[in-house]
């Protein structure tokens with residue numbers, strides 16, 4: 001790789017948080033190079049990764065507004081006014097997120113939002129994306145990163161001045177920071193996994209269920225949720241234990257899937273024409289919480305988003321919090337100008353407690369969503385609150 005220009009800031013990972021961070025940094029005048037393991041999703045027909053759509057809430061909207069992107073994001077959104085609870089007998093009840101019209105969250109396609117951020121970052125003329133480049137090593141002694149080309153396997157090196165780890169929950173930058181620090185690094189598996197399924201549009205091209213809601217089938221130890229898409233389909237996610245009597249391990253044949261859905265989710269069966277195919281062909285995604293410290297290394301490196309604090313998805317806040325991290329970094333740059341140790345340290349400090357708090361709340365919310373969302377006391381308590 002020929003790098004004649006020494007970039008001011010190097011990012012590893014061009015996902016949601018990486019692409020928005022690159023844009024925000026470019027808007028502050030930085031030259032940014034982003035190394036992304038995967039192919040360019042704008043050109044290749046690749047899945048956007050885990051979870052096809054996501055809930056975008058106020059925490060994530062604010063940084064998008066600061067980047068001047070919200071007008072372009074709006075057409076990508078489907079409003080969700082509350083949780084639509086599906087009982088086993090087929091009855092449905094809507095629990096609004098709030099009493100006022102603006103108290104809603106939004107469903108957005110991960111791929112569409114990521115592509116928008118990539119385009120906007122590139123349009124600044126200050127951001128270069130290098131795709132198919134997997135960071136395999138970060139060396140703080142020589143300020144180099146090692147990159148492996150995802151298709152050819154060829155290895156190259158490039159230098160950096162400052163590096164941001166926006167490379168998600170299995171972050172290579174986090175690994176390097178912790179090799180150089182007294183580290184605290186814990187990956188807590190949830191013991192539950194997820195499987196994505198699809199409710200396609202009806203034959204007349206409409207939504208098959210109420211579109212303006214986050215649908216939940218709470219069933220105690222497991223649950224199904226569904227978020228609307230702009231093409232009038234729903235992305236459905238089954239969350240269930242890995243092992244045990246009702247689990248991904250035990251439900252291992254078509255007849256078991258059939259009787260499981262007939263017993264627990266009878267109203268969903270006619271809406272899921274490709275249930276068997278999707279259940280057995282789609283990957284089972286594992287869920288874990290990543291807690292680590294420190295999030296930065298001197299004036300050289302900082303972790304943002306899932307690289308610093310991957311959380312389970314039951315508050316729909318992982319991306320939202322990652323976007324907040326990116327905006328916090330910009331605020332610290334504005335405050336400390338060129339004192340990069342202070343910028344990185346204060347960004348990490350400002351976000352650390354929030355990261356741990358939302359990680360705990362996300363686990364608690366899983367228990368609430370699958371166990372108690374149908375409990376009348378819970379409904380009363382939650383009727384005025386957001387996701």
Ligand code: FAD
Pocket residue numbers: 012013014015016017018035036037038050051053054055056133134135136166167168169170171172194237285304305306307311313315316317318319320321322
């Ligand atoms: P990622 O999205 O993981 O992006 C990391 C990027 O880095 C990827 O593009 C990857 O290819 C690249 N990369 C990784 N390793 C390397 C490497 N070594 N070298 C180069 N590139 C690398 N959040 C919400 O806010 N709302 C939701 O509703 C929501 N729902 C979710 C549902 C599910 C089922 C799951 C699993 C998560 C959900 N989340 C949700 C969480 C959200 O997906 C993450 O918090 C968000 O994707 C984090 O963005 P990120 O850019 O930090 O990491």
